Amino acid sequence: MTKLSVNINKIATLRNSRGGDVPNVVQFAKDVQRFGAEGVTIHPRPDERHIRYQDAHDLKPVVYTEYNIEGNPIPKFIDLVLATKPTQVTLVPDSIDAITSNAGWDTIKNKDFLVEVIKEFKNNGIRTSIFVDPVLKQIEGAKETGTDRIELYTEAFAHQYSLGNKDAVIPYVDCAKLADSLDLGVNAGHDLSLDNIEFFKQSIPNLLEVSIGHALITESLYLGVENVINMYKNKLK
Ligand SMILES: CC(=O)[C@@H](O)[C@H](O)COP(=O)(O)O
Numbered sequence: 001m002t003k004l005s006v007n008i009n010k011i012a013t014l015r016n017s018r019g020g021d022v023p024n025v026v027q028f029a030k031d032v033q034r035f036g037a038e039g040v041t042i043h044p045r046p047d048e049r050h051i052r053y054q055d056a057h058d059l060k061p062v063v064y065t066e067y068n069i070e071g072n073p074i075p076k077f078i079d080l081v082l083a084t085k086p087t088q089v090t091l092v093p094d095s096i097d098a099i100t101s102n103a104g105w106d107t108i109k110n111k112d113f114l115v116e117v118i119k120e121f122k123n124n125g126i127r128t129s130i131f132v133d134p135v136l137k138q139i140e141g142a143k144e145t146g147t148d149r150i151e152l153y154t155e156a157f158a159h160q161y162s163l164g165n166k167d168a169v170i171p172y173v174d175c176a177k178l179a180d181s182l183d184l185g186v187n188a189g190h191d192l193s194l195d196n197i198e199f200f201k202q203s204i205p206n207l208l209e210v211s212i213g214h215a216l217i218t219e220s221l222y223l224g225v226e227n228v229i230n231m232y233k234n235k236l237k
């Protein structure tokens with residue numbers, strides 16, 4: 001079975017747009033778990049434009065499923081992860097001004113750095129995952145870092161799949177097979193959605209976990225809007 005971890009960044013974006021505390025990210029994390037999510041993912045960015053570092057602390061006592069914190073391991077992020085001790089830390093090589101994650105690690109070039117930070121997290125009992133493009137030599141490089149898992153960056157697959165190109169999954173299948181043979185766990189994320197998730201999952205049997213945010217929150221709005229409009233209309237009769 002593949003675990004679904006819900007990325008709640010977008011809930012924090014909505015909250016921050018008005019100030020205040022609506023919607024409440026802690027309540028949302030409680031609710032997604034009550035509805036069946038098997039994990040909660042956050043990706044605090046240095047500018048705290050959505051999830052704030054304080055949110056990571058506030059979520060710790062309520063996330064009883066898998067708590068996954070993603071981000072670029074700058075010193076401030078490393079301190080946050082060591083203080084909150086999530087189930088898993090996913091290392092992502094974001095540039096400081098990136099709108100969203102847009103590339104995986106060069107695991108060969110950054111080997112020494114990754115070995116060092118991964119060792120520190122693992123010594124603190126935190127499972128590690130590193131965000132990678134679906135490139136075989138990057139998976140081999142990931143193995144050399146000592147990480148427990150990789151997260152396959154699925155943006156390219158999602159885009160190509162939306163254009164009808166199902167073969168776009170092939171590099172992901174090859175990388176997942178290689179990871180399996182190297183005893184690396186396989187996660188995936190970015191732009192996964194109700195449209196593409198079933199095909200992706202069926203193509204990759206050893207997929208342990210997906211983290212989904214942008215599409216899942218958007219779909220929740222669309223699938224809920226009819227119901228909410230009717231609730232307002234009833235109150236306005
Ligand atoms: C690593 C990854 O693909 C996601 O964590 C994604 O980057 C979410 O971050 P934003 O919500 O800031 O786009």
Ligand SMILES: NCC(=O)COP(=O)(O)O
Binds near residue numbers: 188190212215
């Ligand atoms: N690691 C991927 C993630 O957490 C969510 O990415 P997206 O679904 O918001 O594109």
